[in-house]
Amino acid sequence: MLKRVAIYTKDNNLKTREGVNRLVAEFCNRGIKIQIYKGSEDSVICPGGELIEQFSDLSTISGLPDLVLSVGGDGTFLETALKVKDLGIPIAGVNTGRMGFLANISDEEISHSIDMLSNGEYQIIERSLLEILQPYGLFDDKSSTALNEISVQKANLSMITINVFVDNIYLNTYWADGLIVSTATGSTAYNLSVGGPILSPEDGSIIISPISPHNLTIRPIILSGESKLRMVIEGRSSEYLTTCDFRSRRVPFSEEIHIEKAPVKLKTVMLKGWDFYSTLRNKLMWGADNRN
Numbered sequence: 249m250l251k252r253v254a255i256y257t258k259d260n261n262l263k264t265r266e267g268v269n270r271l272v273a274e275f276c277n278r279g280i281k282i283q284i285y286k287g288s289e290d291s292v293i294c295p296g297g298e299l300i301e302q303f304s305d306l307s308t309i310s311g312l313p314d315l316v317l318s319v320g321g322d323g324t325f326l327e328t329a330l331k332v333k334d335l336g337i338p339i340a341g342v343n344t345g346r347m348g349f350l351a352n353i354s355d356e357e358i359s360h361s362i363d364m365l366s367n368g369e370y371q372i373i374e375r376s377l378l379e380i381l382q383p384y385g386l387f388d389d390k391s392s393t394a395l396n397e398i399s400v401q402k403a404n405l406s407m408i409t410i411n412v413f414v415d416n417i418y419l420n421t422y423w424a425d426g427l428i429v430s431t432a433t434g435s436t437a438y439n440l441s442v443g444g445p446i447l448s449p450e451d452g453s454i455i456i457s458p459i460s461p462h463n464l465t466i467r468p469i470i471l472s473g474e475s476k477l478r479m480v481i482e483g484r485s486s487e488y489l490t491t492c493d494f495r496s497r498r499v500p501f502s503e504e505i506h507i508e509k510a511p512v513k514l515k516t517v518m519l520k521g522w523d524f525y526s527t528l529r530n531k532l533m534w535g536a537d538n539r540n
Contacts, residue, residue, distance in 0.1 A: 249366065249367070249368060250280050250314050250315060250365060250366050250368075251280065251281060251314060252280065252281040252282075252283065252311060252312075252313045252314055253275060253280055253281070253282060253283070253313050253314065253315045253316070253317060254282075254283040254284070254285070254303070254306060254309075254313040254315070254316045254317070254337075255268060255271055255272070255282065255283070255284045255285065255316075255317050255319060256284075256285040256316060256317070256318050256319070256324070256327075256328045256331065257285060257318070257319040257320050257324060258285075258320060258324055258327060259319075259320045259321075259324060259344070259345075261344075263344045263355065264319055264320055264344040266344075266355070267319050267342055267344045267355045267358065268284070268319050270355070270358050270359075271317060271319065271342065271358060271362070272284070272292060272294065272300065273294075273295055274358060274359055274362045275362065276294035276295055276296065276298065277295070278362070278366055280366065281301075282294075282300045282301070283300070283301045283302070283303055283309055283313055284300055284301070284302055284303070285302070285303060285304070286302040286303060286304050305331075306331055306332060306335060306337070307335065312335060312337060313337060314337075314338075315337065315338055315339075315340060315365065315517065316328060316331075316332050316337050316338070316339050316340070317339075317340050317341075317342055318339055318340070318341045318342065318350075318351060319342045319344060319351075320342075320343075320344055320345055320351065321343065321344070321345020321346060321348065321351055322341075322345065322348065322349060322350045322351055322437075323345070323494060324341075324345070324351065325339065325341045325350040325351050326350070326395055326396065326493045326494055327494070328341075329377075329395045329514050330390075330391050330393065332514075333377065333391075333393065333510075333512055333514050334512060336515065337515070338372055338515040338516060338517050339514070339515065339516050339517065340353060340361075340365065340370075340516070340517035341353060341516075342354075342355060342358065342361075343355065348531065349436045349437070349527065349531060350395075350433070350516075352518075352522070352527055353519070361519060364519050364520065365517070365519070369519065369520040370517050370518060370519045370520055371517075371518050371520065372515050372516070372517065372518075373449055373450055373515075373516045373517075373518050374450065374513040374514070374515055374516075375395065375431065375432070375433045375449055375450070375513060375514045375515075375516055376431050376432065376433070376451075376452045376473055376509055376510070376513055377393050377394065377395055377431065377509070377510035377512065377513065377514055378393070378394045378397070378398050378429060378431055378454070378507055378508070378509060378510060379392055379393045379394070379507070379508055379509070379510040380392035380394075380398060380490070380492060380505065380506070380507055381506045381507070381508055382503075382504060382505065382506035383499065383503050383505075386490065386492070386497050386499070387492065387495050387497060390495060391492075392492055393492070393510050394431070394434070394492045394493045395431065395433055395434065395493060395514060396430065396431065396433060396434030396437045396438065396493050397428050397429060397430040397431065397434040397437060397438050397439060397491075397493065398428075398429045398490070398491065398492050398505075398507055399426055399427060399428045399429065399438065399459075399490070399491045400426055400427050400479060400481055400488055400489070400490055400505055401425060401426030401459065401488065401489045401490075401491065402425050402426060402483065402488060402489070403485060403487050403488050403489045403498055404485050406483060406484045406485060407423055407424055407425055407460075407462060407483075408423075408424070408425070408426065408481055408482065408483040408488055409421060409422070409423055409481070409482040409483060410422040410424065410426075410427050410479055410480075410481050411479065411480040411481075411482075412427070412456065412477065412478070412479050413477070413478040413479075413480075414471060414475050414476070414477060415475060415476050416476075416478065419456075419469075420466070422458050422461060422466060423461065423462035423463065424458045424459055424460055424461040424462060424466070425459040425460040426458075426459040426460075426489075427456060427457070427458055427459065427479070428442060428444065428455075428456070428457045428458075428459060429454060429455070429456055429477060429507055430444065430454070430455040430456075430457065431454070431455075432447035432448060432449050432450070432451035432452070432453060432455075433449050434455075435447045435455060436528070436531075439455055439457050439468075442457050442458070442459055442460075442468075443457070443468065444457035444468040445468060445470060446528070447470075448524055449516075449524055451473075452473030452509070453470050453471060453472065453473050454470070454471045454472070454473055454475055454477070454509065455468060455469070455470055455471075456468060456469050456471065456477075473509050474509065475508075476506070476507075476508050477505075477506065477507040477508070478504060478505070478506050479504060479505040479506075479507075480504050481499075481501055481504075481505070482501055483501060486500060486501065487499055487500050487501060488501065490505060
């Protein structure tokens with residue numbers, strides 16, 4: 249049973265504000281304590297007038313919540329994941345954005361979904377994370393951990409050469425615009441757009457998918473989740489681009505990229521009666537026929 253929840257959002261559009269207000273009202277009516285991310289100077293209150301605790305850092309609040317709700321799109325979910333991954337708190341995503349693979353609770357279903365969450369009618373899906381080990385501290389004080397994917401890409405018009413080693417065994421040299429190293433969660437993100445395979449979210453495998461490879465015989469490959477990747481990148485310019493979900497940084501060619509599965513997993517919420525495959529059918533419109 250839920251006793252305390254935290255709400256995180258970074259958006260300030262009308263649809264998201266309305267979603268947050270509905271969540272607050274529903275939880276307050278059920279007597280569940282609420283902690284809300286301090287995105288503005290405005291205080292948030294329950295309909296009965298009770299003040300709600302605000303936070304800027306979950307690790308400093310009076311008591312950890314049983315659940316964190318990410319309100320927005322999948323981008324908001326990715327940011328929420330970074331904030332809670334080391335705390336072991338499950339995340340549920342309320343979608344006020346567009347696609348919503350991660351934020352899979354629609355704003356029209358908030359009331360029914362909160363009933364299910366309050367009654368414990370959900371299961372926890374543990375999702376693998378990827379981590380850039382080298383260069384260390386690539387994103388300064390921000391985490392080098394990714395829920396969706398890490399990529400290396402060209403920083404200008406010329407393609408780059410990427411030499412990939414798996415557990416120090418040479419895999420291949422890619423002449424391409426870049427490479428995407430994806431988790432199962434990220435298989436429906438950037439990986440999907442370049443023709444990579446879709447994996448069930450609890451799968452621990454790692455996907456390598458090329459971006460516009462020069463050799464047409466090159467295809468995506470699925471590796472064991474325990475694989476340790478090392479990439480040596482070359483090109484005509486002086487640097488390449490590395491991304492880690494929503495973060496990016498230019499890196500000199502002299503720097504290798506080392507990637508491994510992170511030591512922690514992210515706990516996410518799947519409501520009972522829902523499943524990944526129905527989400528695929530709905531979001532990708534599998535089986536839909538516009539002629540009917």
